Amino acid sequence: xxxxxxxxxPQELRILVAVAERGGFSAAATALGLTQSAVSHSVRGTxxxxxxxxxERGRSGAAPTPAGERAVALGRRILRMYEVLAxxxxxxxxxxxxxxxxxxxxxxxxxxxxxxxxxxxxARHPGIRPEVRxxxxxGAGAAGEVAAGRADLGIATLGGSxxxxxxxxxGVLAQEAYRLVHPAGHPDPRGLPLMDWDENxxxxxxxxxxxxxxxxxxxxxxxDDAMVLTMVGRGLGMAIMPELxxxxxxxxxxxxxxxxGGPVRQVGYVTTTESASTLAVRxxxxxxxxxxx
Amino acid sequence: xxxxxxxxxPQELRILVAVAERGGFSAAATALGLTQSAVSHSVRGTxxxxxxxxxERGRSGAAPTPAGERAVALGRRILRMYEVLAxxxxxxxxxxxxxxxxxxxxxxxxxxxxxxxxxxxxARHPGIRPEVRxxxxxGAGAAGEVAAGRADLGIATLGGSxxxxxxxxxGVLAQEAYRLVHPAGHPDPRGLPLMDWDENxxxxxxxxxxxxxxxxxxxxxxxDDAMVLTMVGRGLGMAIMPELxxxxxxxxxxxxxxxxGGPVRQVGYVTTTESASTLAVRxxxxxxxxxxx
DNA sequence: CCCATCCATGAACGCCGCTCATAGAACGAG
DNA sequence: CTCGTTCTATGAGCGGCGTTCATGGATGGG
Numbered sequence: 001x002x003x004x005x006x007x008x009x010p011q012e013l014r015i016l017v018a019v020a021e022r023g024g025f026s027a028a029a030t031a032l033g034l035t036q037s038a039v040s041h042s043v044r045g046t047x048x049x050x051x052x053x054x055x056e057r058g059r060s061g062a063a064p065t066p067a068g069e070r071a072v073a074l075g076r077r078i079l080r081m082y083e084v085l086a087x088x089x090x091x092x093x094x095x096x097x098x099x100x101x102x103x104x105x106x107x108x109x110x111x112x113x114x115x116x117x118x119x120x121x122x123a124r125h126p127g128i129r130p131e132v133r134x135x136x137x138x139g140a141g142a143a144g145e146v147a148a149g150r151a152d153l154g155i156a157t158l159g160g161s162x163x164x165x166x167x168x169x170x171g172v173l174a175q176e177a178y179r180l181v182h183p184a185g186h187p188d189p190r191g192l193p194l195m196d197w198d199e200n201x202x203x204x205x206x207x208x209x210x211x212x213x214x215x216x217x218x219x220x221x222x223x224d225d226a227m228v229l230t231m232v233g234r235g236l237g238m239a240i241m242p243e244l245x246x247x248x249x250x251x252x253x254x255x256x257x258x259x260x261g262g263p264v265r266q267v268g269y270v271t272t273t274e275s276a277s278t279l280a281v282r283x284x285x286x287x288x289x290x291x292x293x
Numbered sequence: 294x295x296x297x298x299x300x301x302x303p304q305e306l307r308i309l310v311a312v313a314e315r316g317g318f319s320a321a322a323t324a325l326g327l328t329q330s331a332v333s334h335s336v337r338g339t340x341x342x343x344x345x346x347x348x349e350r351g352r353s354g355a356a357p358t359p360a361g362e363r364a365v366a367l368g369r370r371i372l373r374m375y376e377v378l379a380x381x382x383x384x385x386x387x388x389x390x391x392x393x394x395x396x397x398x399x400x401x402x403x404x405x406x407x408x409x410x411x412x413x414x415x416a417r418h419p420g421i422r423p424e425v426r427x428x429x430x431x432g433a434g435a436a437g438e439v440a441a442g443r444a445d446l447g448i449a450t451l452g453g454s455x456x457x458x459x460x461x462x463x464g465v466l467a468q469e470a471y472r473l474v475h476p477a478g479h480p481d482p483r484g485l486p487l488m489d490w491d492e493n494x495x496x497x498x499x500x501x502x503x504x505x506x507x508x509x510x511x512x513x514x515x516x517d518d519a520m521v522l523t524m525v526g527r528g529l530g531m532a533i534m535p536e537l538x539x540x541x542x543x544x545x546x547x548x549x550x551x552x553x554g555g556p557v558r559q560v561g562y563v564t565t566t567e568s569a570s571t572l573a574v575r576x577x578x579x580x581x582x583x584x585x586x
Numbered sequence: 587c588c589c590a591t592c593c594a595t596g597a598a599c600g601c602c603g604c605t606c607a608t609a610g611a612a613c614g615a616g
Numbered sequence: 617c618t619c620g621t622t623c624t625a626t627g628a629g630c631g632g633c634g635t636t637c638a639t640g641g642a643t644g645g646g
Contacts, residue, residue: 007304008375009302009303010300010302010303049379050382054382065385066385067381067383067385070378070381070382070385071378071382074374074570078374078375081371082300082301084367085301085364085368085371086344088363088367089344089363090343090360166570167462167568167570167575168566169462272567273460273565273566273567274565274566275460276461282460
């Protein structure tokens with residue numbers, strides 16, 4: 001942990017992050033308004049201070065080594081903490097904050113959970129500029145964005161396949177049931193092929209899935225829950241989807257409950273302690289919590 | 294949050310922290326091996342960048358303003374993150390870590406909970422140097438130490454009077470019951486005066502307390518649980534104490550249960566996300582969790 | 587085969603954070 | 617009241633270091 005490391009200047013962190021983001025020294029240089037030489041010198045110096053090779057230099061750019069990945073992720077969060085420091089110190093005493101609030105969320109949450117909460121947040125803190133980024137909930141998902149320092153708050157499904165990188169602040173926002181969607185007025189909806197999509201991978205759902213003998217194997221797979229929904233609307237099959245995704249349901253589909261023992265998923269927030277010390281993040285979480293429906 | 298703030302150099306953070314810790318510009322200067330002038334210039338520059346007055350200059354030194362308090366706390370955590378960055382990047386690939394691990398805990402936890410866990414941690418990571426600091430559990434307590442960036446991991450009683458500053462990672466480690474201690478072989482222990490001490494302030498305990506009509510008002514108050522215990526041993530009274538404190542009980546006292554409905558307290562850990570991403574902290578929490586008895 | 591596009595390297599420049607020197611302010615002692 | 621002590625504030629000047637400029641080596645594509 002504590003090494004006799006010389007200072008890493010914030011500028012060096014910025015360069016580190018830029019190199020990782022742009023995929024090369026030259027690209028990072030132009031992005032930062034610097035010379036390629038400056039970037040090369042800086043990275044070399046950083047590697048000397050840290051004591052590890054951070055980038056694999058190759059023909060077309062530079063790729064982070066495992067050590068580089070860690071360094072970049074932590075660097076992003078350090079840079080973010082600088083901003084928080086300035087904002088908190090400036091705003092100490094006042095009860096409002098201003099600045100950018102970076103949010104990462106999966107599609108249906110960004111569409112239906114965030115807007116009302118953000119509206120109320122904006123009413124309370126007019127100076128805040130939320131930046132919502134839609135993130136596919138595969139791999140690390142929204143939690144990964146937070147861990148990598150690319151977002152201050154993430155909206156994700158909790159307790160699913162893997163609960164993300166360790167060392168994140170999480171909390172449950174809502175519990176939502178899965179329901180059955182099928183073409184409106186279809187005579188035998190359960191005879192239709194079952195549709196699935198990439199991000200649909202809660203483990204409890206899967207187990208409930210297998211226990212139901214009436215459910216056929218998924219035959220059609222789509223990229224997106226919205227796509228599944230429109231395909232169901234056109235009579236191409238049925239699907240089992242969480243309530244949030246069903247907010248976009250049109251009259252072309254019918255929705256039926258799966259009963260009390262049906263599968264459920266938990267939607268929650270993910271953040272870091274340095275972001276959680278921010279008024280903006282705390283207030284947004286409160287607004288999200290106070291949401292009903 | 295995001296201001297158009299110029300960079301705050303790590304050195305400026307170090308100066309900030311030193312001024313807060315030493316209580317003055319001159320003292321900070323000598324502590325850092327700098328000139329008083331350098332400190333003065335640096336602080337002035339920092340205040341300009343941040344856009345707020347951080348220290349109240351007075352006759353004998355400088356005291357942080359509210360804005361300064363926030364800045365110093367975040368600054369300490371940023372500096373710590375630099376160390377973590379270097380250590381993690383260096384150790385990427387290897388599965389062991391080395392360096393200082395700063396722990397804050399209340400007395401009885403430091404004495405009875407930490408040692409076995411630290412022993413196992415040392416076996417796994419020989420390079421780690423734990424620094425345990427005993428903290429009185431009044432005010433912000435161990436959680437405050439973590440929030441202020443003075444410790445990486447805190448051991449505290451959770452859910453008590455106030456659950457500390459927001460934005461901390463917490464988890465329950467153990468649930469322990471309160472029990473009754475009284476002088477060994479005393480004919481009427483419940484007739485003795487009840488002893489209390491400063492840090493004994495769990496809210497649920499208090500309520501249970503009041504519901505028991507046989508308990509007299511606390512008449513004797515001590516500073517420390519250990520002091521209470523020895524005073525009980527000398528026949529000066531009886532006390533209701535948590536199990537951890539009773540590990541030091543001698544043959545001079547008898548211990549009796551309070552029954553199934555008795556008061557309980559939860560002992561847990563407190564940390565930040567940037568510390569929690571550290572292997573050392575994660576492993577120590579695991580060791581603490583695996584403890585029984 | 588040559589050119590385009592990467593990164594590496596050395597020398598010179600200029601900014602900025604440091605020291606040195608000095609001034610101002612506040613408080614206690616005599 | 618005045619001197620002495622102990623704080624911080626400020627200006628001038630130096631030096632380290634991060635930057636640019638210029639150039640070289642390596643690697644593939646047309």
